[in-house]
Amino acid sequence: MTTLKMGRRVLLSAAVAAITIGAPAAFAGGHQVVDSIHFIIPGGAGGGWDGTARGTGEALTNAGLVGSASYENMSGGGGGKAIAYMIENADSNHGTLMVNSTPIVIRSLTGVFPQSFRDLTLVAGTIGDYAAMVVGKDSPINSMADLVAAYESDPSATAIGGGSVPGGMDHLVAAMTMEAAGKDALDVKYIPYDAGGKAMAALLSGEISALSTGFSEAVDLANAGEVKIIGVTSSERVSAAPDAKTMIEQGIDTTFVNWRGFFGSPGLPAEKLAQYQTALEKMYETPEWEAVRARNGWVNIHNNGDDFRIFLEAQEKVIGDLMKKLGFL
Amino acid sequence: MLEGLLIGLQTALSIKMLIVVIGGCLIGTFIGMLPGLGPMSIIAIMIPVAISMGDPAAALILLAGVYYGAIFGGSTSSILLNAPGVAGTVATSFDGYPMTQQGKAGKALTIAAIASFCGGTFSAILLMIFAPMLSSVALLFHSAEYFALMIVGLSAIAAFAGKGQVAKAILMTTIGLIMATVGEGALFNMPRFTMGIMDLQSGFGFITLAMAMFALPEALFLVLLPKTVGGSGNGAIKDLRISRSEARSIAPVIFRQSIQGFFIGVLPGAGATIASFLGYAVERNIAPKEEQKQFGKGSIKGLAAPETANNAACTGSFVPLLTLGIPGSGTTAILLGALIALNVSPGPRLMIDEPQIFWSVIISMYIGNLVLLVLNLPLIPYIAKVLSVPRNYLIPFIMFFTLMGAYIGQNNATELLLLVGFGVCATALKFANYPLAPLLIGFILGGMIEDNFSRSMQLYDGVAFIWERPMTLGLLMIAALLIVLPTWNSHRAQKNRPGKADGD
Numbered sequence: 001m002t003t004l005k006m007g008r009r010v011l012l013s014a015a016v017a018a019i020t021i022g023a024p025a026a027f028a029g030g031h032q033v034v035d036s037i038h039f040i041i042p043g044g045a046g047g048g049w050d051g052t053a054r055g056t057g058e059a060l061t062n063a064g065l066v067g068s069a070s071y072e073n074m075s076g077g078g079g080g081k082a083i084a085y086m087i088e089n090a091d092s093n094h095g096t097l098m099v100n101s102t103p104i105v106i107r108s109l110t111g112v113f114p115q116s117f118r119d120l121t122l123v124a125g126t127i128g129d130y131a132a133m134v135v136g137k138d139s140p141i142n143s144m145a146d147l148v149a150a151y152e153s154d155p156s157a158t159a160i161g162g163g164s165v166p167g168g169m170d171h172l173v174a175a176m177t178m179e180a181a182g183k184d185a186l187d188v189k190y191i192p193y194d195a196g197g198k199a200m201a202a203l204l205s206g207e208i209s210a211l212s213t214g215f216s217e218a219v220d221l222a223n224a225g226e227v228k229i230i231g232v233t234s235s236e237r238v239s240a241a242p243d244a245k246t247m248i249e250q251g252i253d254t255t256f257v258n259w260r261g262f263f264g265s266p267g268l269p270a271e272k273l274a275q276y277q278t279a280l281e282k283m284y285e286t287p288e289w290e291a292v293r294a295r296n297g298w299v300n301i302h303n304n305g306d307d308f309r310i311f312l313e314a315q316e317k318v319i320g321d322l323m324k325k326l327g328f329l
Numbered sequence: 330m331l332e333g334l335l336i337g338l339q340t341a342l343s344i345k346m347l348i349v350v351i352g353g354c355l356i357g358t359f360i361g362m363l364p365g366l367g368p369m370s371i372i373a374i375m376i377p378v379a380i381s382m383g384d385p386a387a388a389l390i391l392l393a394g395v396y397y398g399a400i401f402g403g404s405t406s407s408i409l410l411n412a413p414g415v416a417g418t419v420a421t422s423f424d425g426y427p428m429t430q431q432g433k434a435g436k437a438l439t440i441a442a443i444a445s446f447c448g449g450t451f452s453a454i455l456l457m458i459f460a461p462m463l464s465s466v467a468l469l470f471h472s473a474e475y476f477a478l479m480i481v482g483l484s485a486i487a488a489f490a491g492k493g494q495v496a497k498a499i500l501m502t503t504i505g506l507i508m509a510t511v512g513e514g515a516l517f518n519m520p521r522f523t524m525g526i527m528d529l530q531s532g533f534g535f536i537t538l539a540m541a542m543f544a545l546p547e548a549l550f551l552v553l554l555p556k557t558v559g560g561s562g563n564g565a566i567k568d569l570r571i572s573r574s575e576a577r578s579i580a581p582v583i584f585r586q587s588i589q590g591f592f593i594g595v596l597p598g599a600g601a602t603i604a605s606f607l608g609y610a611v612e613r614n615i616a617p618k619e620e621q622k623q624f625g626k627g628s629i630k631g632l633a634a635p636e637t638a639n640n641a642a643c644t645g646s647f648v649p650l651l652t653l654g655i656p657g658s659g660t661t662a663i664l665l666g667a668l669i670a671l672n673v674s675p676g677p678r679l680m681i682d683e684p685q686i687f688w689s690v691i692i693s694m695y696i697g698n699l700v701l702l703v704l705n706l707p708l709i710p711y712i713a714k715v716l717s718v719p720r721n722y723l724i725p726f727i728m729f730f731t732l733m734g735a736y737i738g739q740n741n742a743t744e745l746l747l748l749v750g751f752g753v754c755a756t757a758l759k760f761a762n763y764p765l766a767p768l769l770i771g772f773i774l775g776g777m778i779e780d781n782f783s784r785s786m787q788l789y790d791g792v793a794f795i796w797e798r799p800m801t802l803g804l805l806m807i808a809a810l811l812i813v814l815p816t817w818n819s820h821r822a823q824k825n826r827p828g829k830a831d832g833d
Contacts, residue, residue: 075741077527078513084527112513112520112530159788165513191784197656201597204653205468207788220669221654224676295670 033279034060036068040098042082043075052260053099055292056126056283063286065279079104080113086265087119093265094272097123101260102169105316109323110167116316121268122308124280125261127293128301130215130238131173133160133231133247134222136204144231144250147210148181151188159189161208163196167328170199173233173256174212175322177247180254186326203227214258215241216297233257238299257301259315261308277304333680334457337688340386341696349382350693353391354700357398361405362712364412364544364730367536368399369660370737376667385671386686390693392664393647397449397697400601400643401705404441404636409434409715410727412544414734416535416773417601417639420609422543423488423766424624424631431627434713435569440629441636442705443571444583448637449698451587452594452644457691461680464652467595473794475598476781477804479774482603484811485610486771488624488631489764498767501758505771506778508533514779528743537735537744538751538772542765544731545752548724550759569709571629578620579633582612590638594645597657598781601642602773608638614811625766644694651675651687 037060039053050073057069074082079100086098098120108116135141141150151158160178162170171192175185191208193199196217203211204226211218211227219240221227229244233256237246247254262280264273283289284300293300303311323329340346353375360371375395379388400417407413408425421441428437456463470478483502490498511522512532523529571579586608593604612634613624624631649655654676656662668675673686680687715723735748755765785794785801796802 075531076743077530080527080530110519113527156790189787191787193784194780195662197662198598201468201649201653201655201657202472204655205471207471220674221676224654224674224678226653226676297669 032064032067034066034275037066038096039071040082040096041073042079049099059283059289059292060279062288065282078107078112083113083115090265090267094268097262097264099262102258105319109320117312119266121264121266121273122305123262123264123276125259125303125308126280127298128257128259130232130234131256132213132215132218132229134211134213134218134227134229137226144252155187156189159191159208160210160212161191161193161199161202162212163193163199165192166190170212172319172322175326176254177252180252259301333684333688336685337692340685340689341692346390349387349391350394350696351700353394354398354697357395358402361399361402364406364410364414364734367415368396371395371399372660372663379667380670385673386689388671389690393690393693394697400640401445401701405712408437408441410544411547413539417605419769420605420635424628427627434716435709437632438709439569439571440632442702444633444636445640446698446702447583448587448590448640449644452591452641453694455591456644460648460652463595463648467597467649470596472781472784473798473801476785477801479778481804481808482606483774484808485606486767487812488613489767497763501763501767502771505768506775509772509775534744537748539769540731540735541748541751542755542769544727546756546759548727549756551720551724575629579629582630582633583637586634586637587641590641591645594642595648597649597655600646600658601639604638604642605635608634610811651679652677
């Protein structure tokens with residue numbers, strides 16, 4: 001349910017998850033890298049993690065990089081149950097990959113589970129989504145500068161909403177942005193909703209002034225003219241919405257990627273790890289992956305092994321500092 | 330509009346689309362009848378099939394057919410087995426199951442089918458005429474109003490607060506509200522009341538609790554007290570028809586609830602569950618006094634109200650989806666995902682850019698509802714026969730589906746332990762004559778009440794929203810009236826006639 005609370009983002013991928021159920025383990029032959037992969041999904045069927053694992057498995061098997069893929073949903077403890085399983089049964093799980101995303105960093109910081117990404121073998125970060133600040137089409141706010149000005153004139157009437165709990169991803173992005181714009185993140189009024197769709201409805205109804213959400217969730221409504229994206233947390237403009245300015249362009253020095261990636265059990269033999277990494281790396285070149293990626297609107301953000309570690313450590317530091325400041329740690 | 334209607338008719342009435350809609354309805358009904366499988370999981374299963382058809386209109390019609398079918402079929406397990414598989418059909422079991430116990434299962438299923446049909450059809454007409462204008466209605470409610478609306482929904486418990494039961498009903502509601510706070514709430518980053526148990530992090534599952542409160546105690550009762558529980562076996566099939574006076578008494582209920590349910594469905598934060606509880610509460614309160622006493626004991630009005638309202642609300646939930654591109658419920662969120670995968674972006678441009686999709690979906694709603702009625706009415710005697718299955722076969726069957734339903738949602742064996750644990754407690758409470766429905770109502774509404782209340786508190790820096798927003802104030806006053814007035818009336822009536830206070 002924790003994953004379900006992420007709302008539309010997750011439910012969108014539910015469709016995708018379902019699409020990939022029973023994907024045939026076609027064997028194209030010739031360039032197979034791994035015999036089989038067993039994916040552990042720390043959330044229920046139909047969540048964002050589920051969609052990522054099944055989509056990746058589908059692309060890998062259809063492209064012939066992996067002989068066969070199997071999937072196991074292991075929800076519980078906000079993902080903690082699956083992590084504990086990977087660690088406790090490390091020796092028998094050399095054939096297993098666990099999918100995870102930004103919340104593993106957030107939840108190990110807040111102590112939802114005692115382990116962190118350091119207790120696992122980092123395979124690769126594969127895809128991601130940028131965050132975006134969004135306002136309604138009739139809003140007088142047209143840029144981050146306008147939002148900051150509105151906030152300065154009446155902080156308590158300028159509420160920013162999001163589809164996550166306080167201290168969750170959408171809140172952290174809002175706080176990070178306002179902090180980088182020179183405001184005190186602690187004073188920003190953040191209103192949480194239990195699903196992205198409900199948060200979007202609240203934005204359109206005028207209950208909140210701005211919405212912190214995933215870029216992919218806002219892009220369709222922005223292209224339909226229902227909302228305006230006033231800032232994206234990417235380093236360069238995203239091709240799906242070329243008019244949406246980045247935060248950096250507007251003088252707010254902040255970037256954020258909600259990544260998704262794969263982890264192995266601790267002590268995974270180097271040879272096995274290399275095989276997984278090769279398979280995932282080769283996957284990006286295949287039309288099968290392109291089909292899955294395009295269908296889901298995912299952005300390729302590939303961080304292999306050590307790069308993944310550096311990326312996660314940097315993210316952990318940024319998020320950790322912010323959460324300390326906000327009083328969540 | 331007329332032009333669009335014609336395009337829609339043309340698309341929806343082709344042989345291919347008719348097969349699609351009939352197929353979708355059939356699949357939805359049959360899977361929906363199984364306790365524990367709701368529309369969300371059925372739609373998720375059907376999505377690969379829909380996408381492989383390639384044609385967005387056909388895909389959406391198939392999925393919409395499955396959706397209505399599942400809602401239609403979902404009431405069957407509520408009525409026959411007291412095992413609601415979705416929150417939207419919990420209220421259906423309040424009066425549907427007592428009717429089954431009285432040997433009127435056939436009639437209950439007929440009323441449910443007709444109420445569903447009327448609710449679905451009336452609301453499809455409303456959708457067709459008003460959809461473009463309704464996008465603003467969908468955005469009318471803020472968190473404060475949702476909070477007030479859910480308090481109104483909570484007044485449905487009054488139906489279970491009959492003579493001498495007021496304290497028990499309030500107690501059970503409170504337990505339900507408390508149980509809703511377990512786990513990581515939407516407003517707090519920290520797990521609450523999980524006692525360090527990791528599996529409680531996400532709170533209790535709805536299906537688990539619904540099965541534990543309703544289906545499991547029922548099955549256990551059949552085992553423990555085989556003679557005292559109503560012998561519905563043979564009477565089930567005889568009494569299928571609705572008499573003219575019954576039809577006359579439920580007609581206004583169906584009419585009111587079609588409209589009310591539709592508008593509640595349009596609100597992205599409400600949906601079929603709230604619509605069914607509100608429908609039940611409102612109809613009980615405006616019913617004449619003698620009929621009021623029947624609510625919760627097998628009232629046909631009490632069955633028709635939530636059944637009409639939940640179907641109307643399902644149609645209503647297409648308004649924010651089609652006109653704004655905002656999913657109001659888990660099910661419409663999955664539909665949205667499927668649409669995007671087919672390169673259709675729902676939203677204000679849909680009606681202009683792709684009128685054939687927009688209108689053929691609406692037309693398919695009529696056809697779907699008609700198909701469901703034609704399909705279901707002749708099947709009722711056969712479906713009701715489930716009850717004449719000897720108990721020693723029926724009970725394991727119920728147990729199996731109950732346990733499976735609880736497990737399937739989360740793939741988590743802990744749910745099974747919780748189900749059995751709560752099931753045993755619920756059975757004990759049932760022996761002591763505690764009503765179990767208020768607990769489930771409290772549990773379902775509790776989380777939403779808390780979320781919306783604390784959001785409003787944050788937005789207004791306190792409780793000022795109660796008097797600063799007239800609509801919130803109005804709704805809260807209605808809730809107060811709904812809860813206080815009947816109690817006060819019966820209290821006064823008893824005082825005036827001290828001699829026959831216990832007259833029923």
